[in-house]
Amino acid sequence: MRPKNRVRRKLKMEIKQILVPVDFSEYSDRAVDFALTLAEKLNAAITLFHVIVMFSEDVDEARRLKEYEQVVRAREKWIQERLKAHRMEADERGIAVKSEVRRGFSPADEILEFLAEKDFDLVVMGTHGRTGIKHLIHGSVTERVVRLSPVPVLTVHHAQHEFNPKHILVPIDFSRHSLKAVDYAALLAQQFQAQVTFLHVIEEMIHPAFYAAHMESLFQLDPQLKTRALERLQSFVNRSDLNAQYMVLEGKPYKEILEFANQHNVDLIVMATRGLTGLDYILLGSTAERVVRLAQCAVLTVGHVEEENQE
Template sequence: MKVNHILVPIDFSEYSEQATQYAIFLAEHYGAEITLLHAVVLFHEDISEKAQVEQYQKLAEMKEKEIHEKMVQQHEVVSERGVQVKTEIRRGINAAEVILEYASEAQPDLIVIGTHGRSGLKKWIYGSVAEKVVRSSPIPVLTVHHSLESFSIKKILVPVDFSEQSQQAIKTANDIARDFSATPYFLHVIEHEIHPAYYTAEVVSLFEIDPELKERAKKRLQEFVGVSDESRIMVTEGKAFREILNYIEEEQIDLTVMGARSGSGLEHFLVGSTADRVVRLAPCPVLTVGREEQ
């Protein structure tokens, strides 16, 4: 995987601090340059009164000075580690759009961004900047959870659904595995629901209905990923995002690499995608690749 330039959006929170530290970890390994980007979000307010205009200008000037000082501090944090770094401050009405526009202009090899890991109604209504960037960026996005305790890449998980995006994720994961002398693991989750006709028979697993299903899926997965080592191949059933999260926890995965499909419309808004949920809830960093241009 070619990583010469890493873009790190920062908002000076603990979430972005963790992302910055992980970006430094990657930059040290790849010899990459880091750009720290802060998006100044502009609010639409009625400031037609002269006194309001003057007050707004004073507040804006104070904010600008505070942001500049914080960016200088963050620059020092990175440069002290021997990593080449530059800072950018851009303005806009939406942080995610600012990040995506700058990424389109600068063309980094990777975006590393912190995620809040929120869930529930607040998360459902408001979403997060990280998830909006993941959904829309044609550039690979690596999300870092704020609770990450150590930085290492020894075990890599690739969830596989046999799509073109999965193929890209497999290639990327294999590249990273070579770069870090890590081991990639491959997981396929069968999500088909059991027909109500089987309820009275107390059948709880598709594998009970079709005993050969698991072996067929496992063979297909081995052929798709080009791996014969069965210890690195897993087929299970259930909700994909839950099974992926369970595997990450049980196997202590250091990095998950996922292919992401473009999603839009009501279905995506209400349900979200497997990648969205894994990005939000995974304890390990998640690298999302294969997003089509929007």
């Protein structure tokens, strides 16, 4: 691990409007807690957002629309009471808060549509962390929002009891997307006085020379590879006014990110997501989405970065 180095860049973004989708699960309640903490730190406002999924309880009720309308209205009343408790907590902490309830068939689509209509800076939401067959069958509202949101998304696991990051991990792949992740990590590091580690993972590749030489590591095959990568990493990240440290590892990116986070008490991962869709997503998945699904800490994903002048 390299010694800490001071790197500088003037931050240009701010977080003033936070959207918090809620479904009143333990994951959702934890997301509200995290959002309230962020709002206090950043002097931001919160909008609580709930989607009533139409015809989700009983297919027979859909055939009796009048009766079903009564069911939905009763549910709306119950939801407003639940939201009121969250609003009262925000009021007590001096946080501006609003709430919105909509009807729809897809919570993810309703969240994305609401994001397109309003001017939000961040989404904070819980994740159930599904894996295996259950994940393949049901997918995840959170993962769809992570993949398609026009603003960063902070995903929260219920096992993490509070949002007070002291060690932030920022995976870097040298894309322009990574640059925006650096800026958001810097913003939060300054607010929470957190340590930041920038990590680049050199992906294992199958190459005849690797096996012919009976090497166990790419760093054995090219002894200067790690040094060059560290120098490139420091130069690339040299844009934020931070005390930062740098790491270069080899392996599967998502596995190395998760292992490093678990072994070094990381409580927030900030990373870029490429926003894969269609066949690319089905075939390749996403390093960021695997990290979101499997990480034991909160993950802030930053995507949909426009081309910028990087000078």
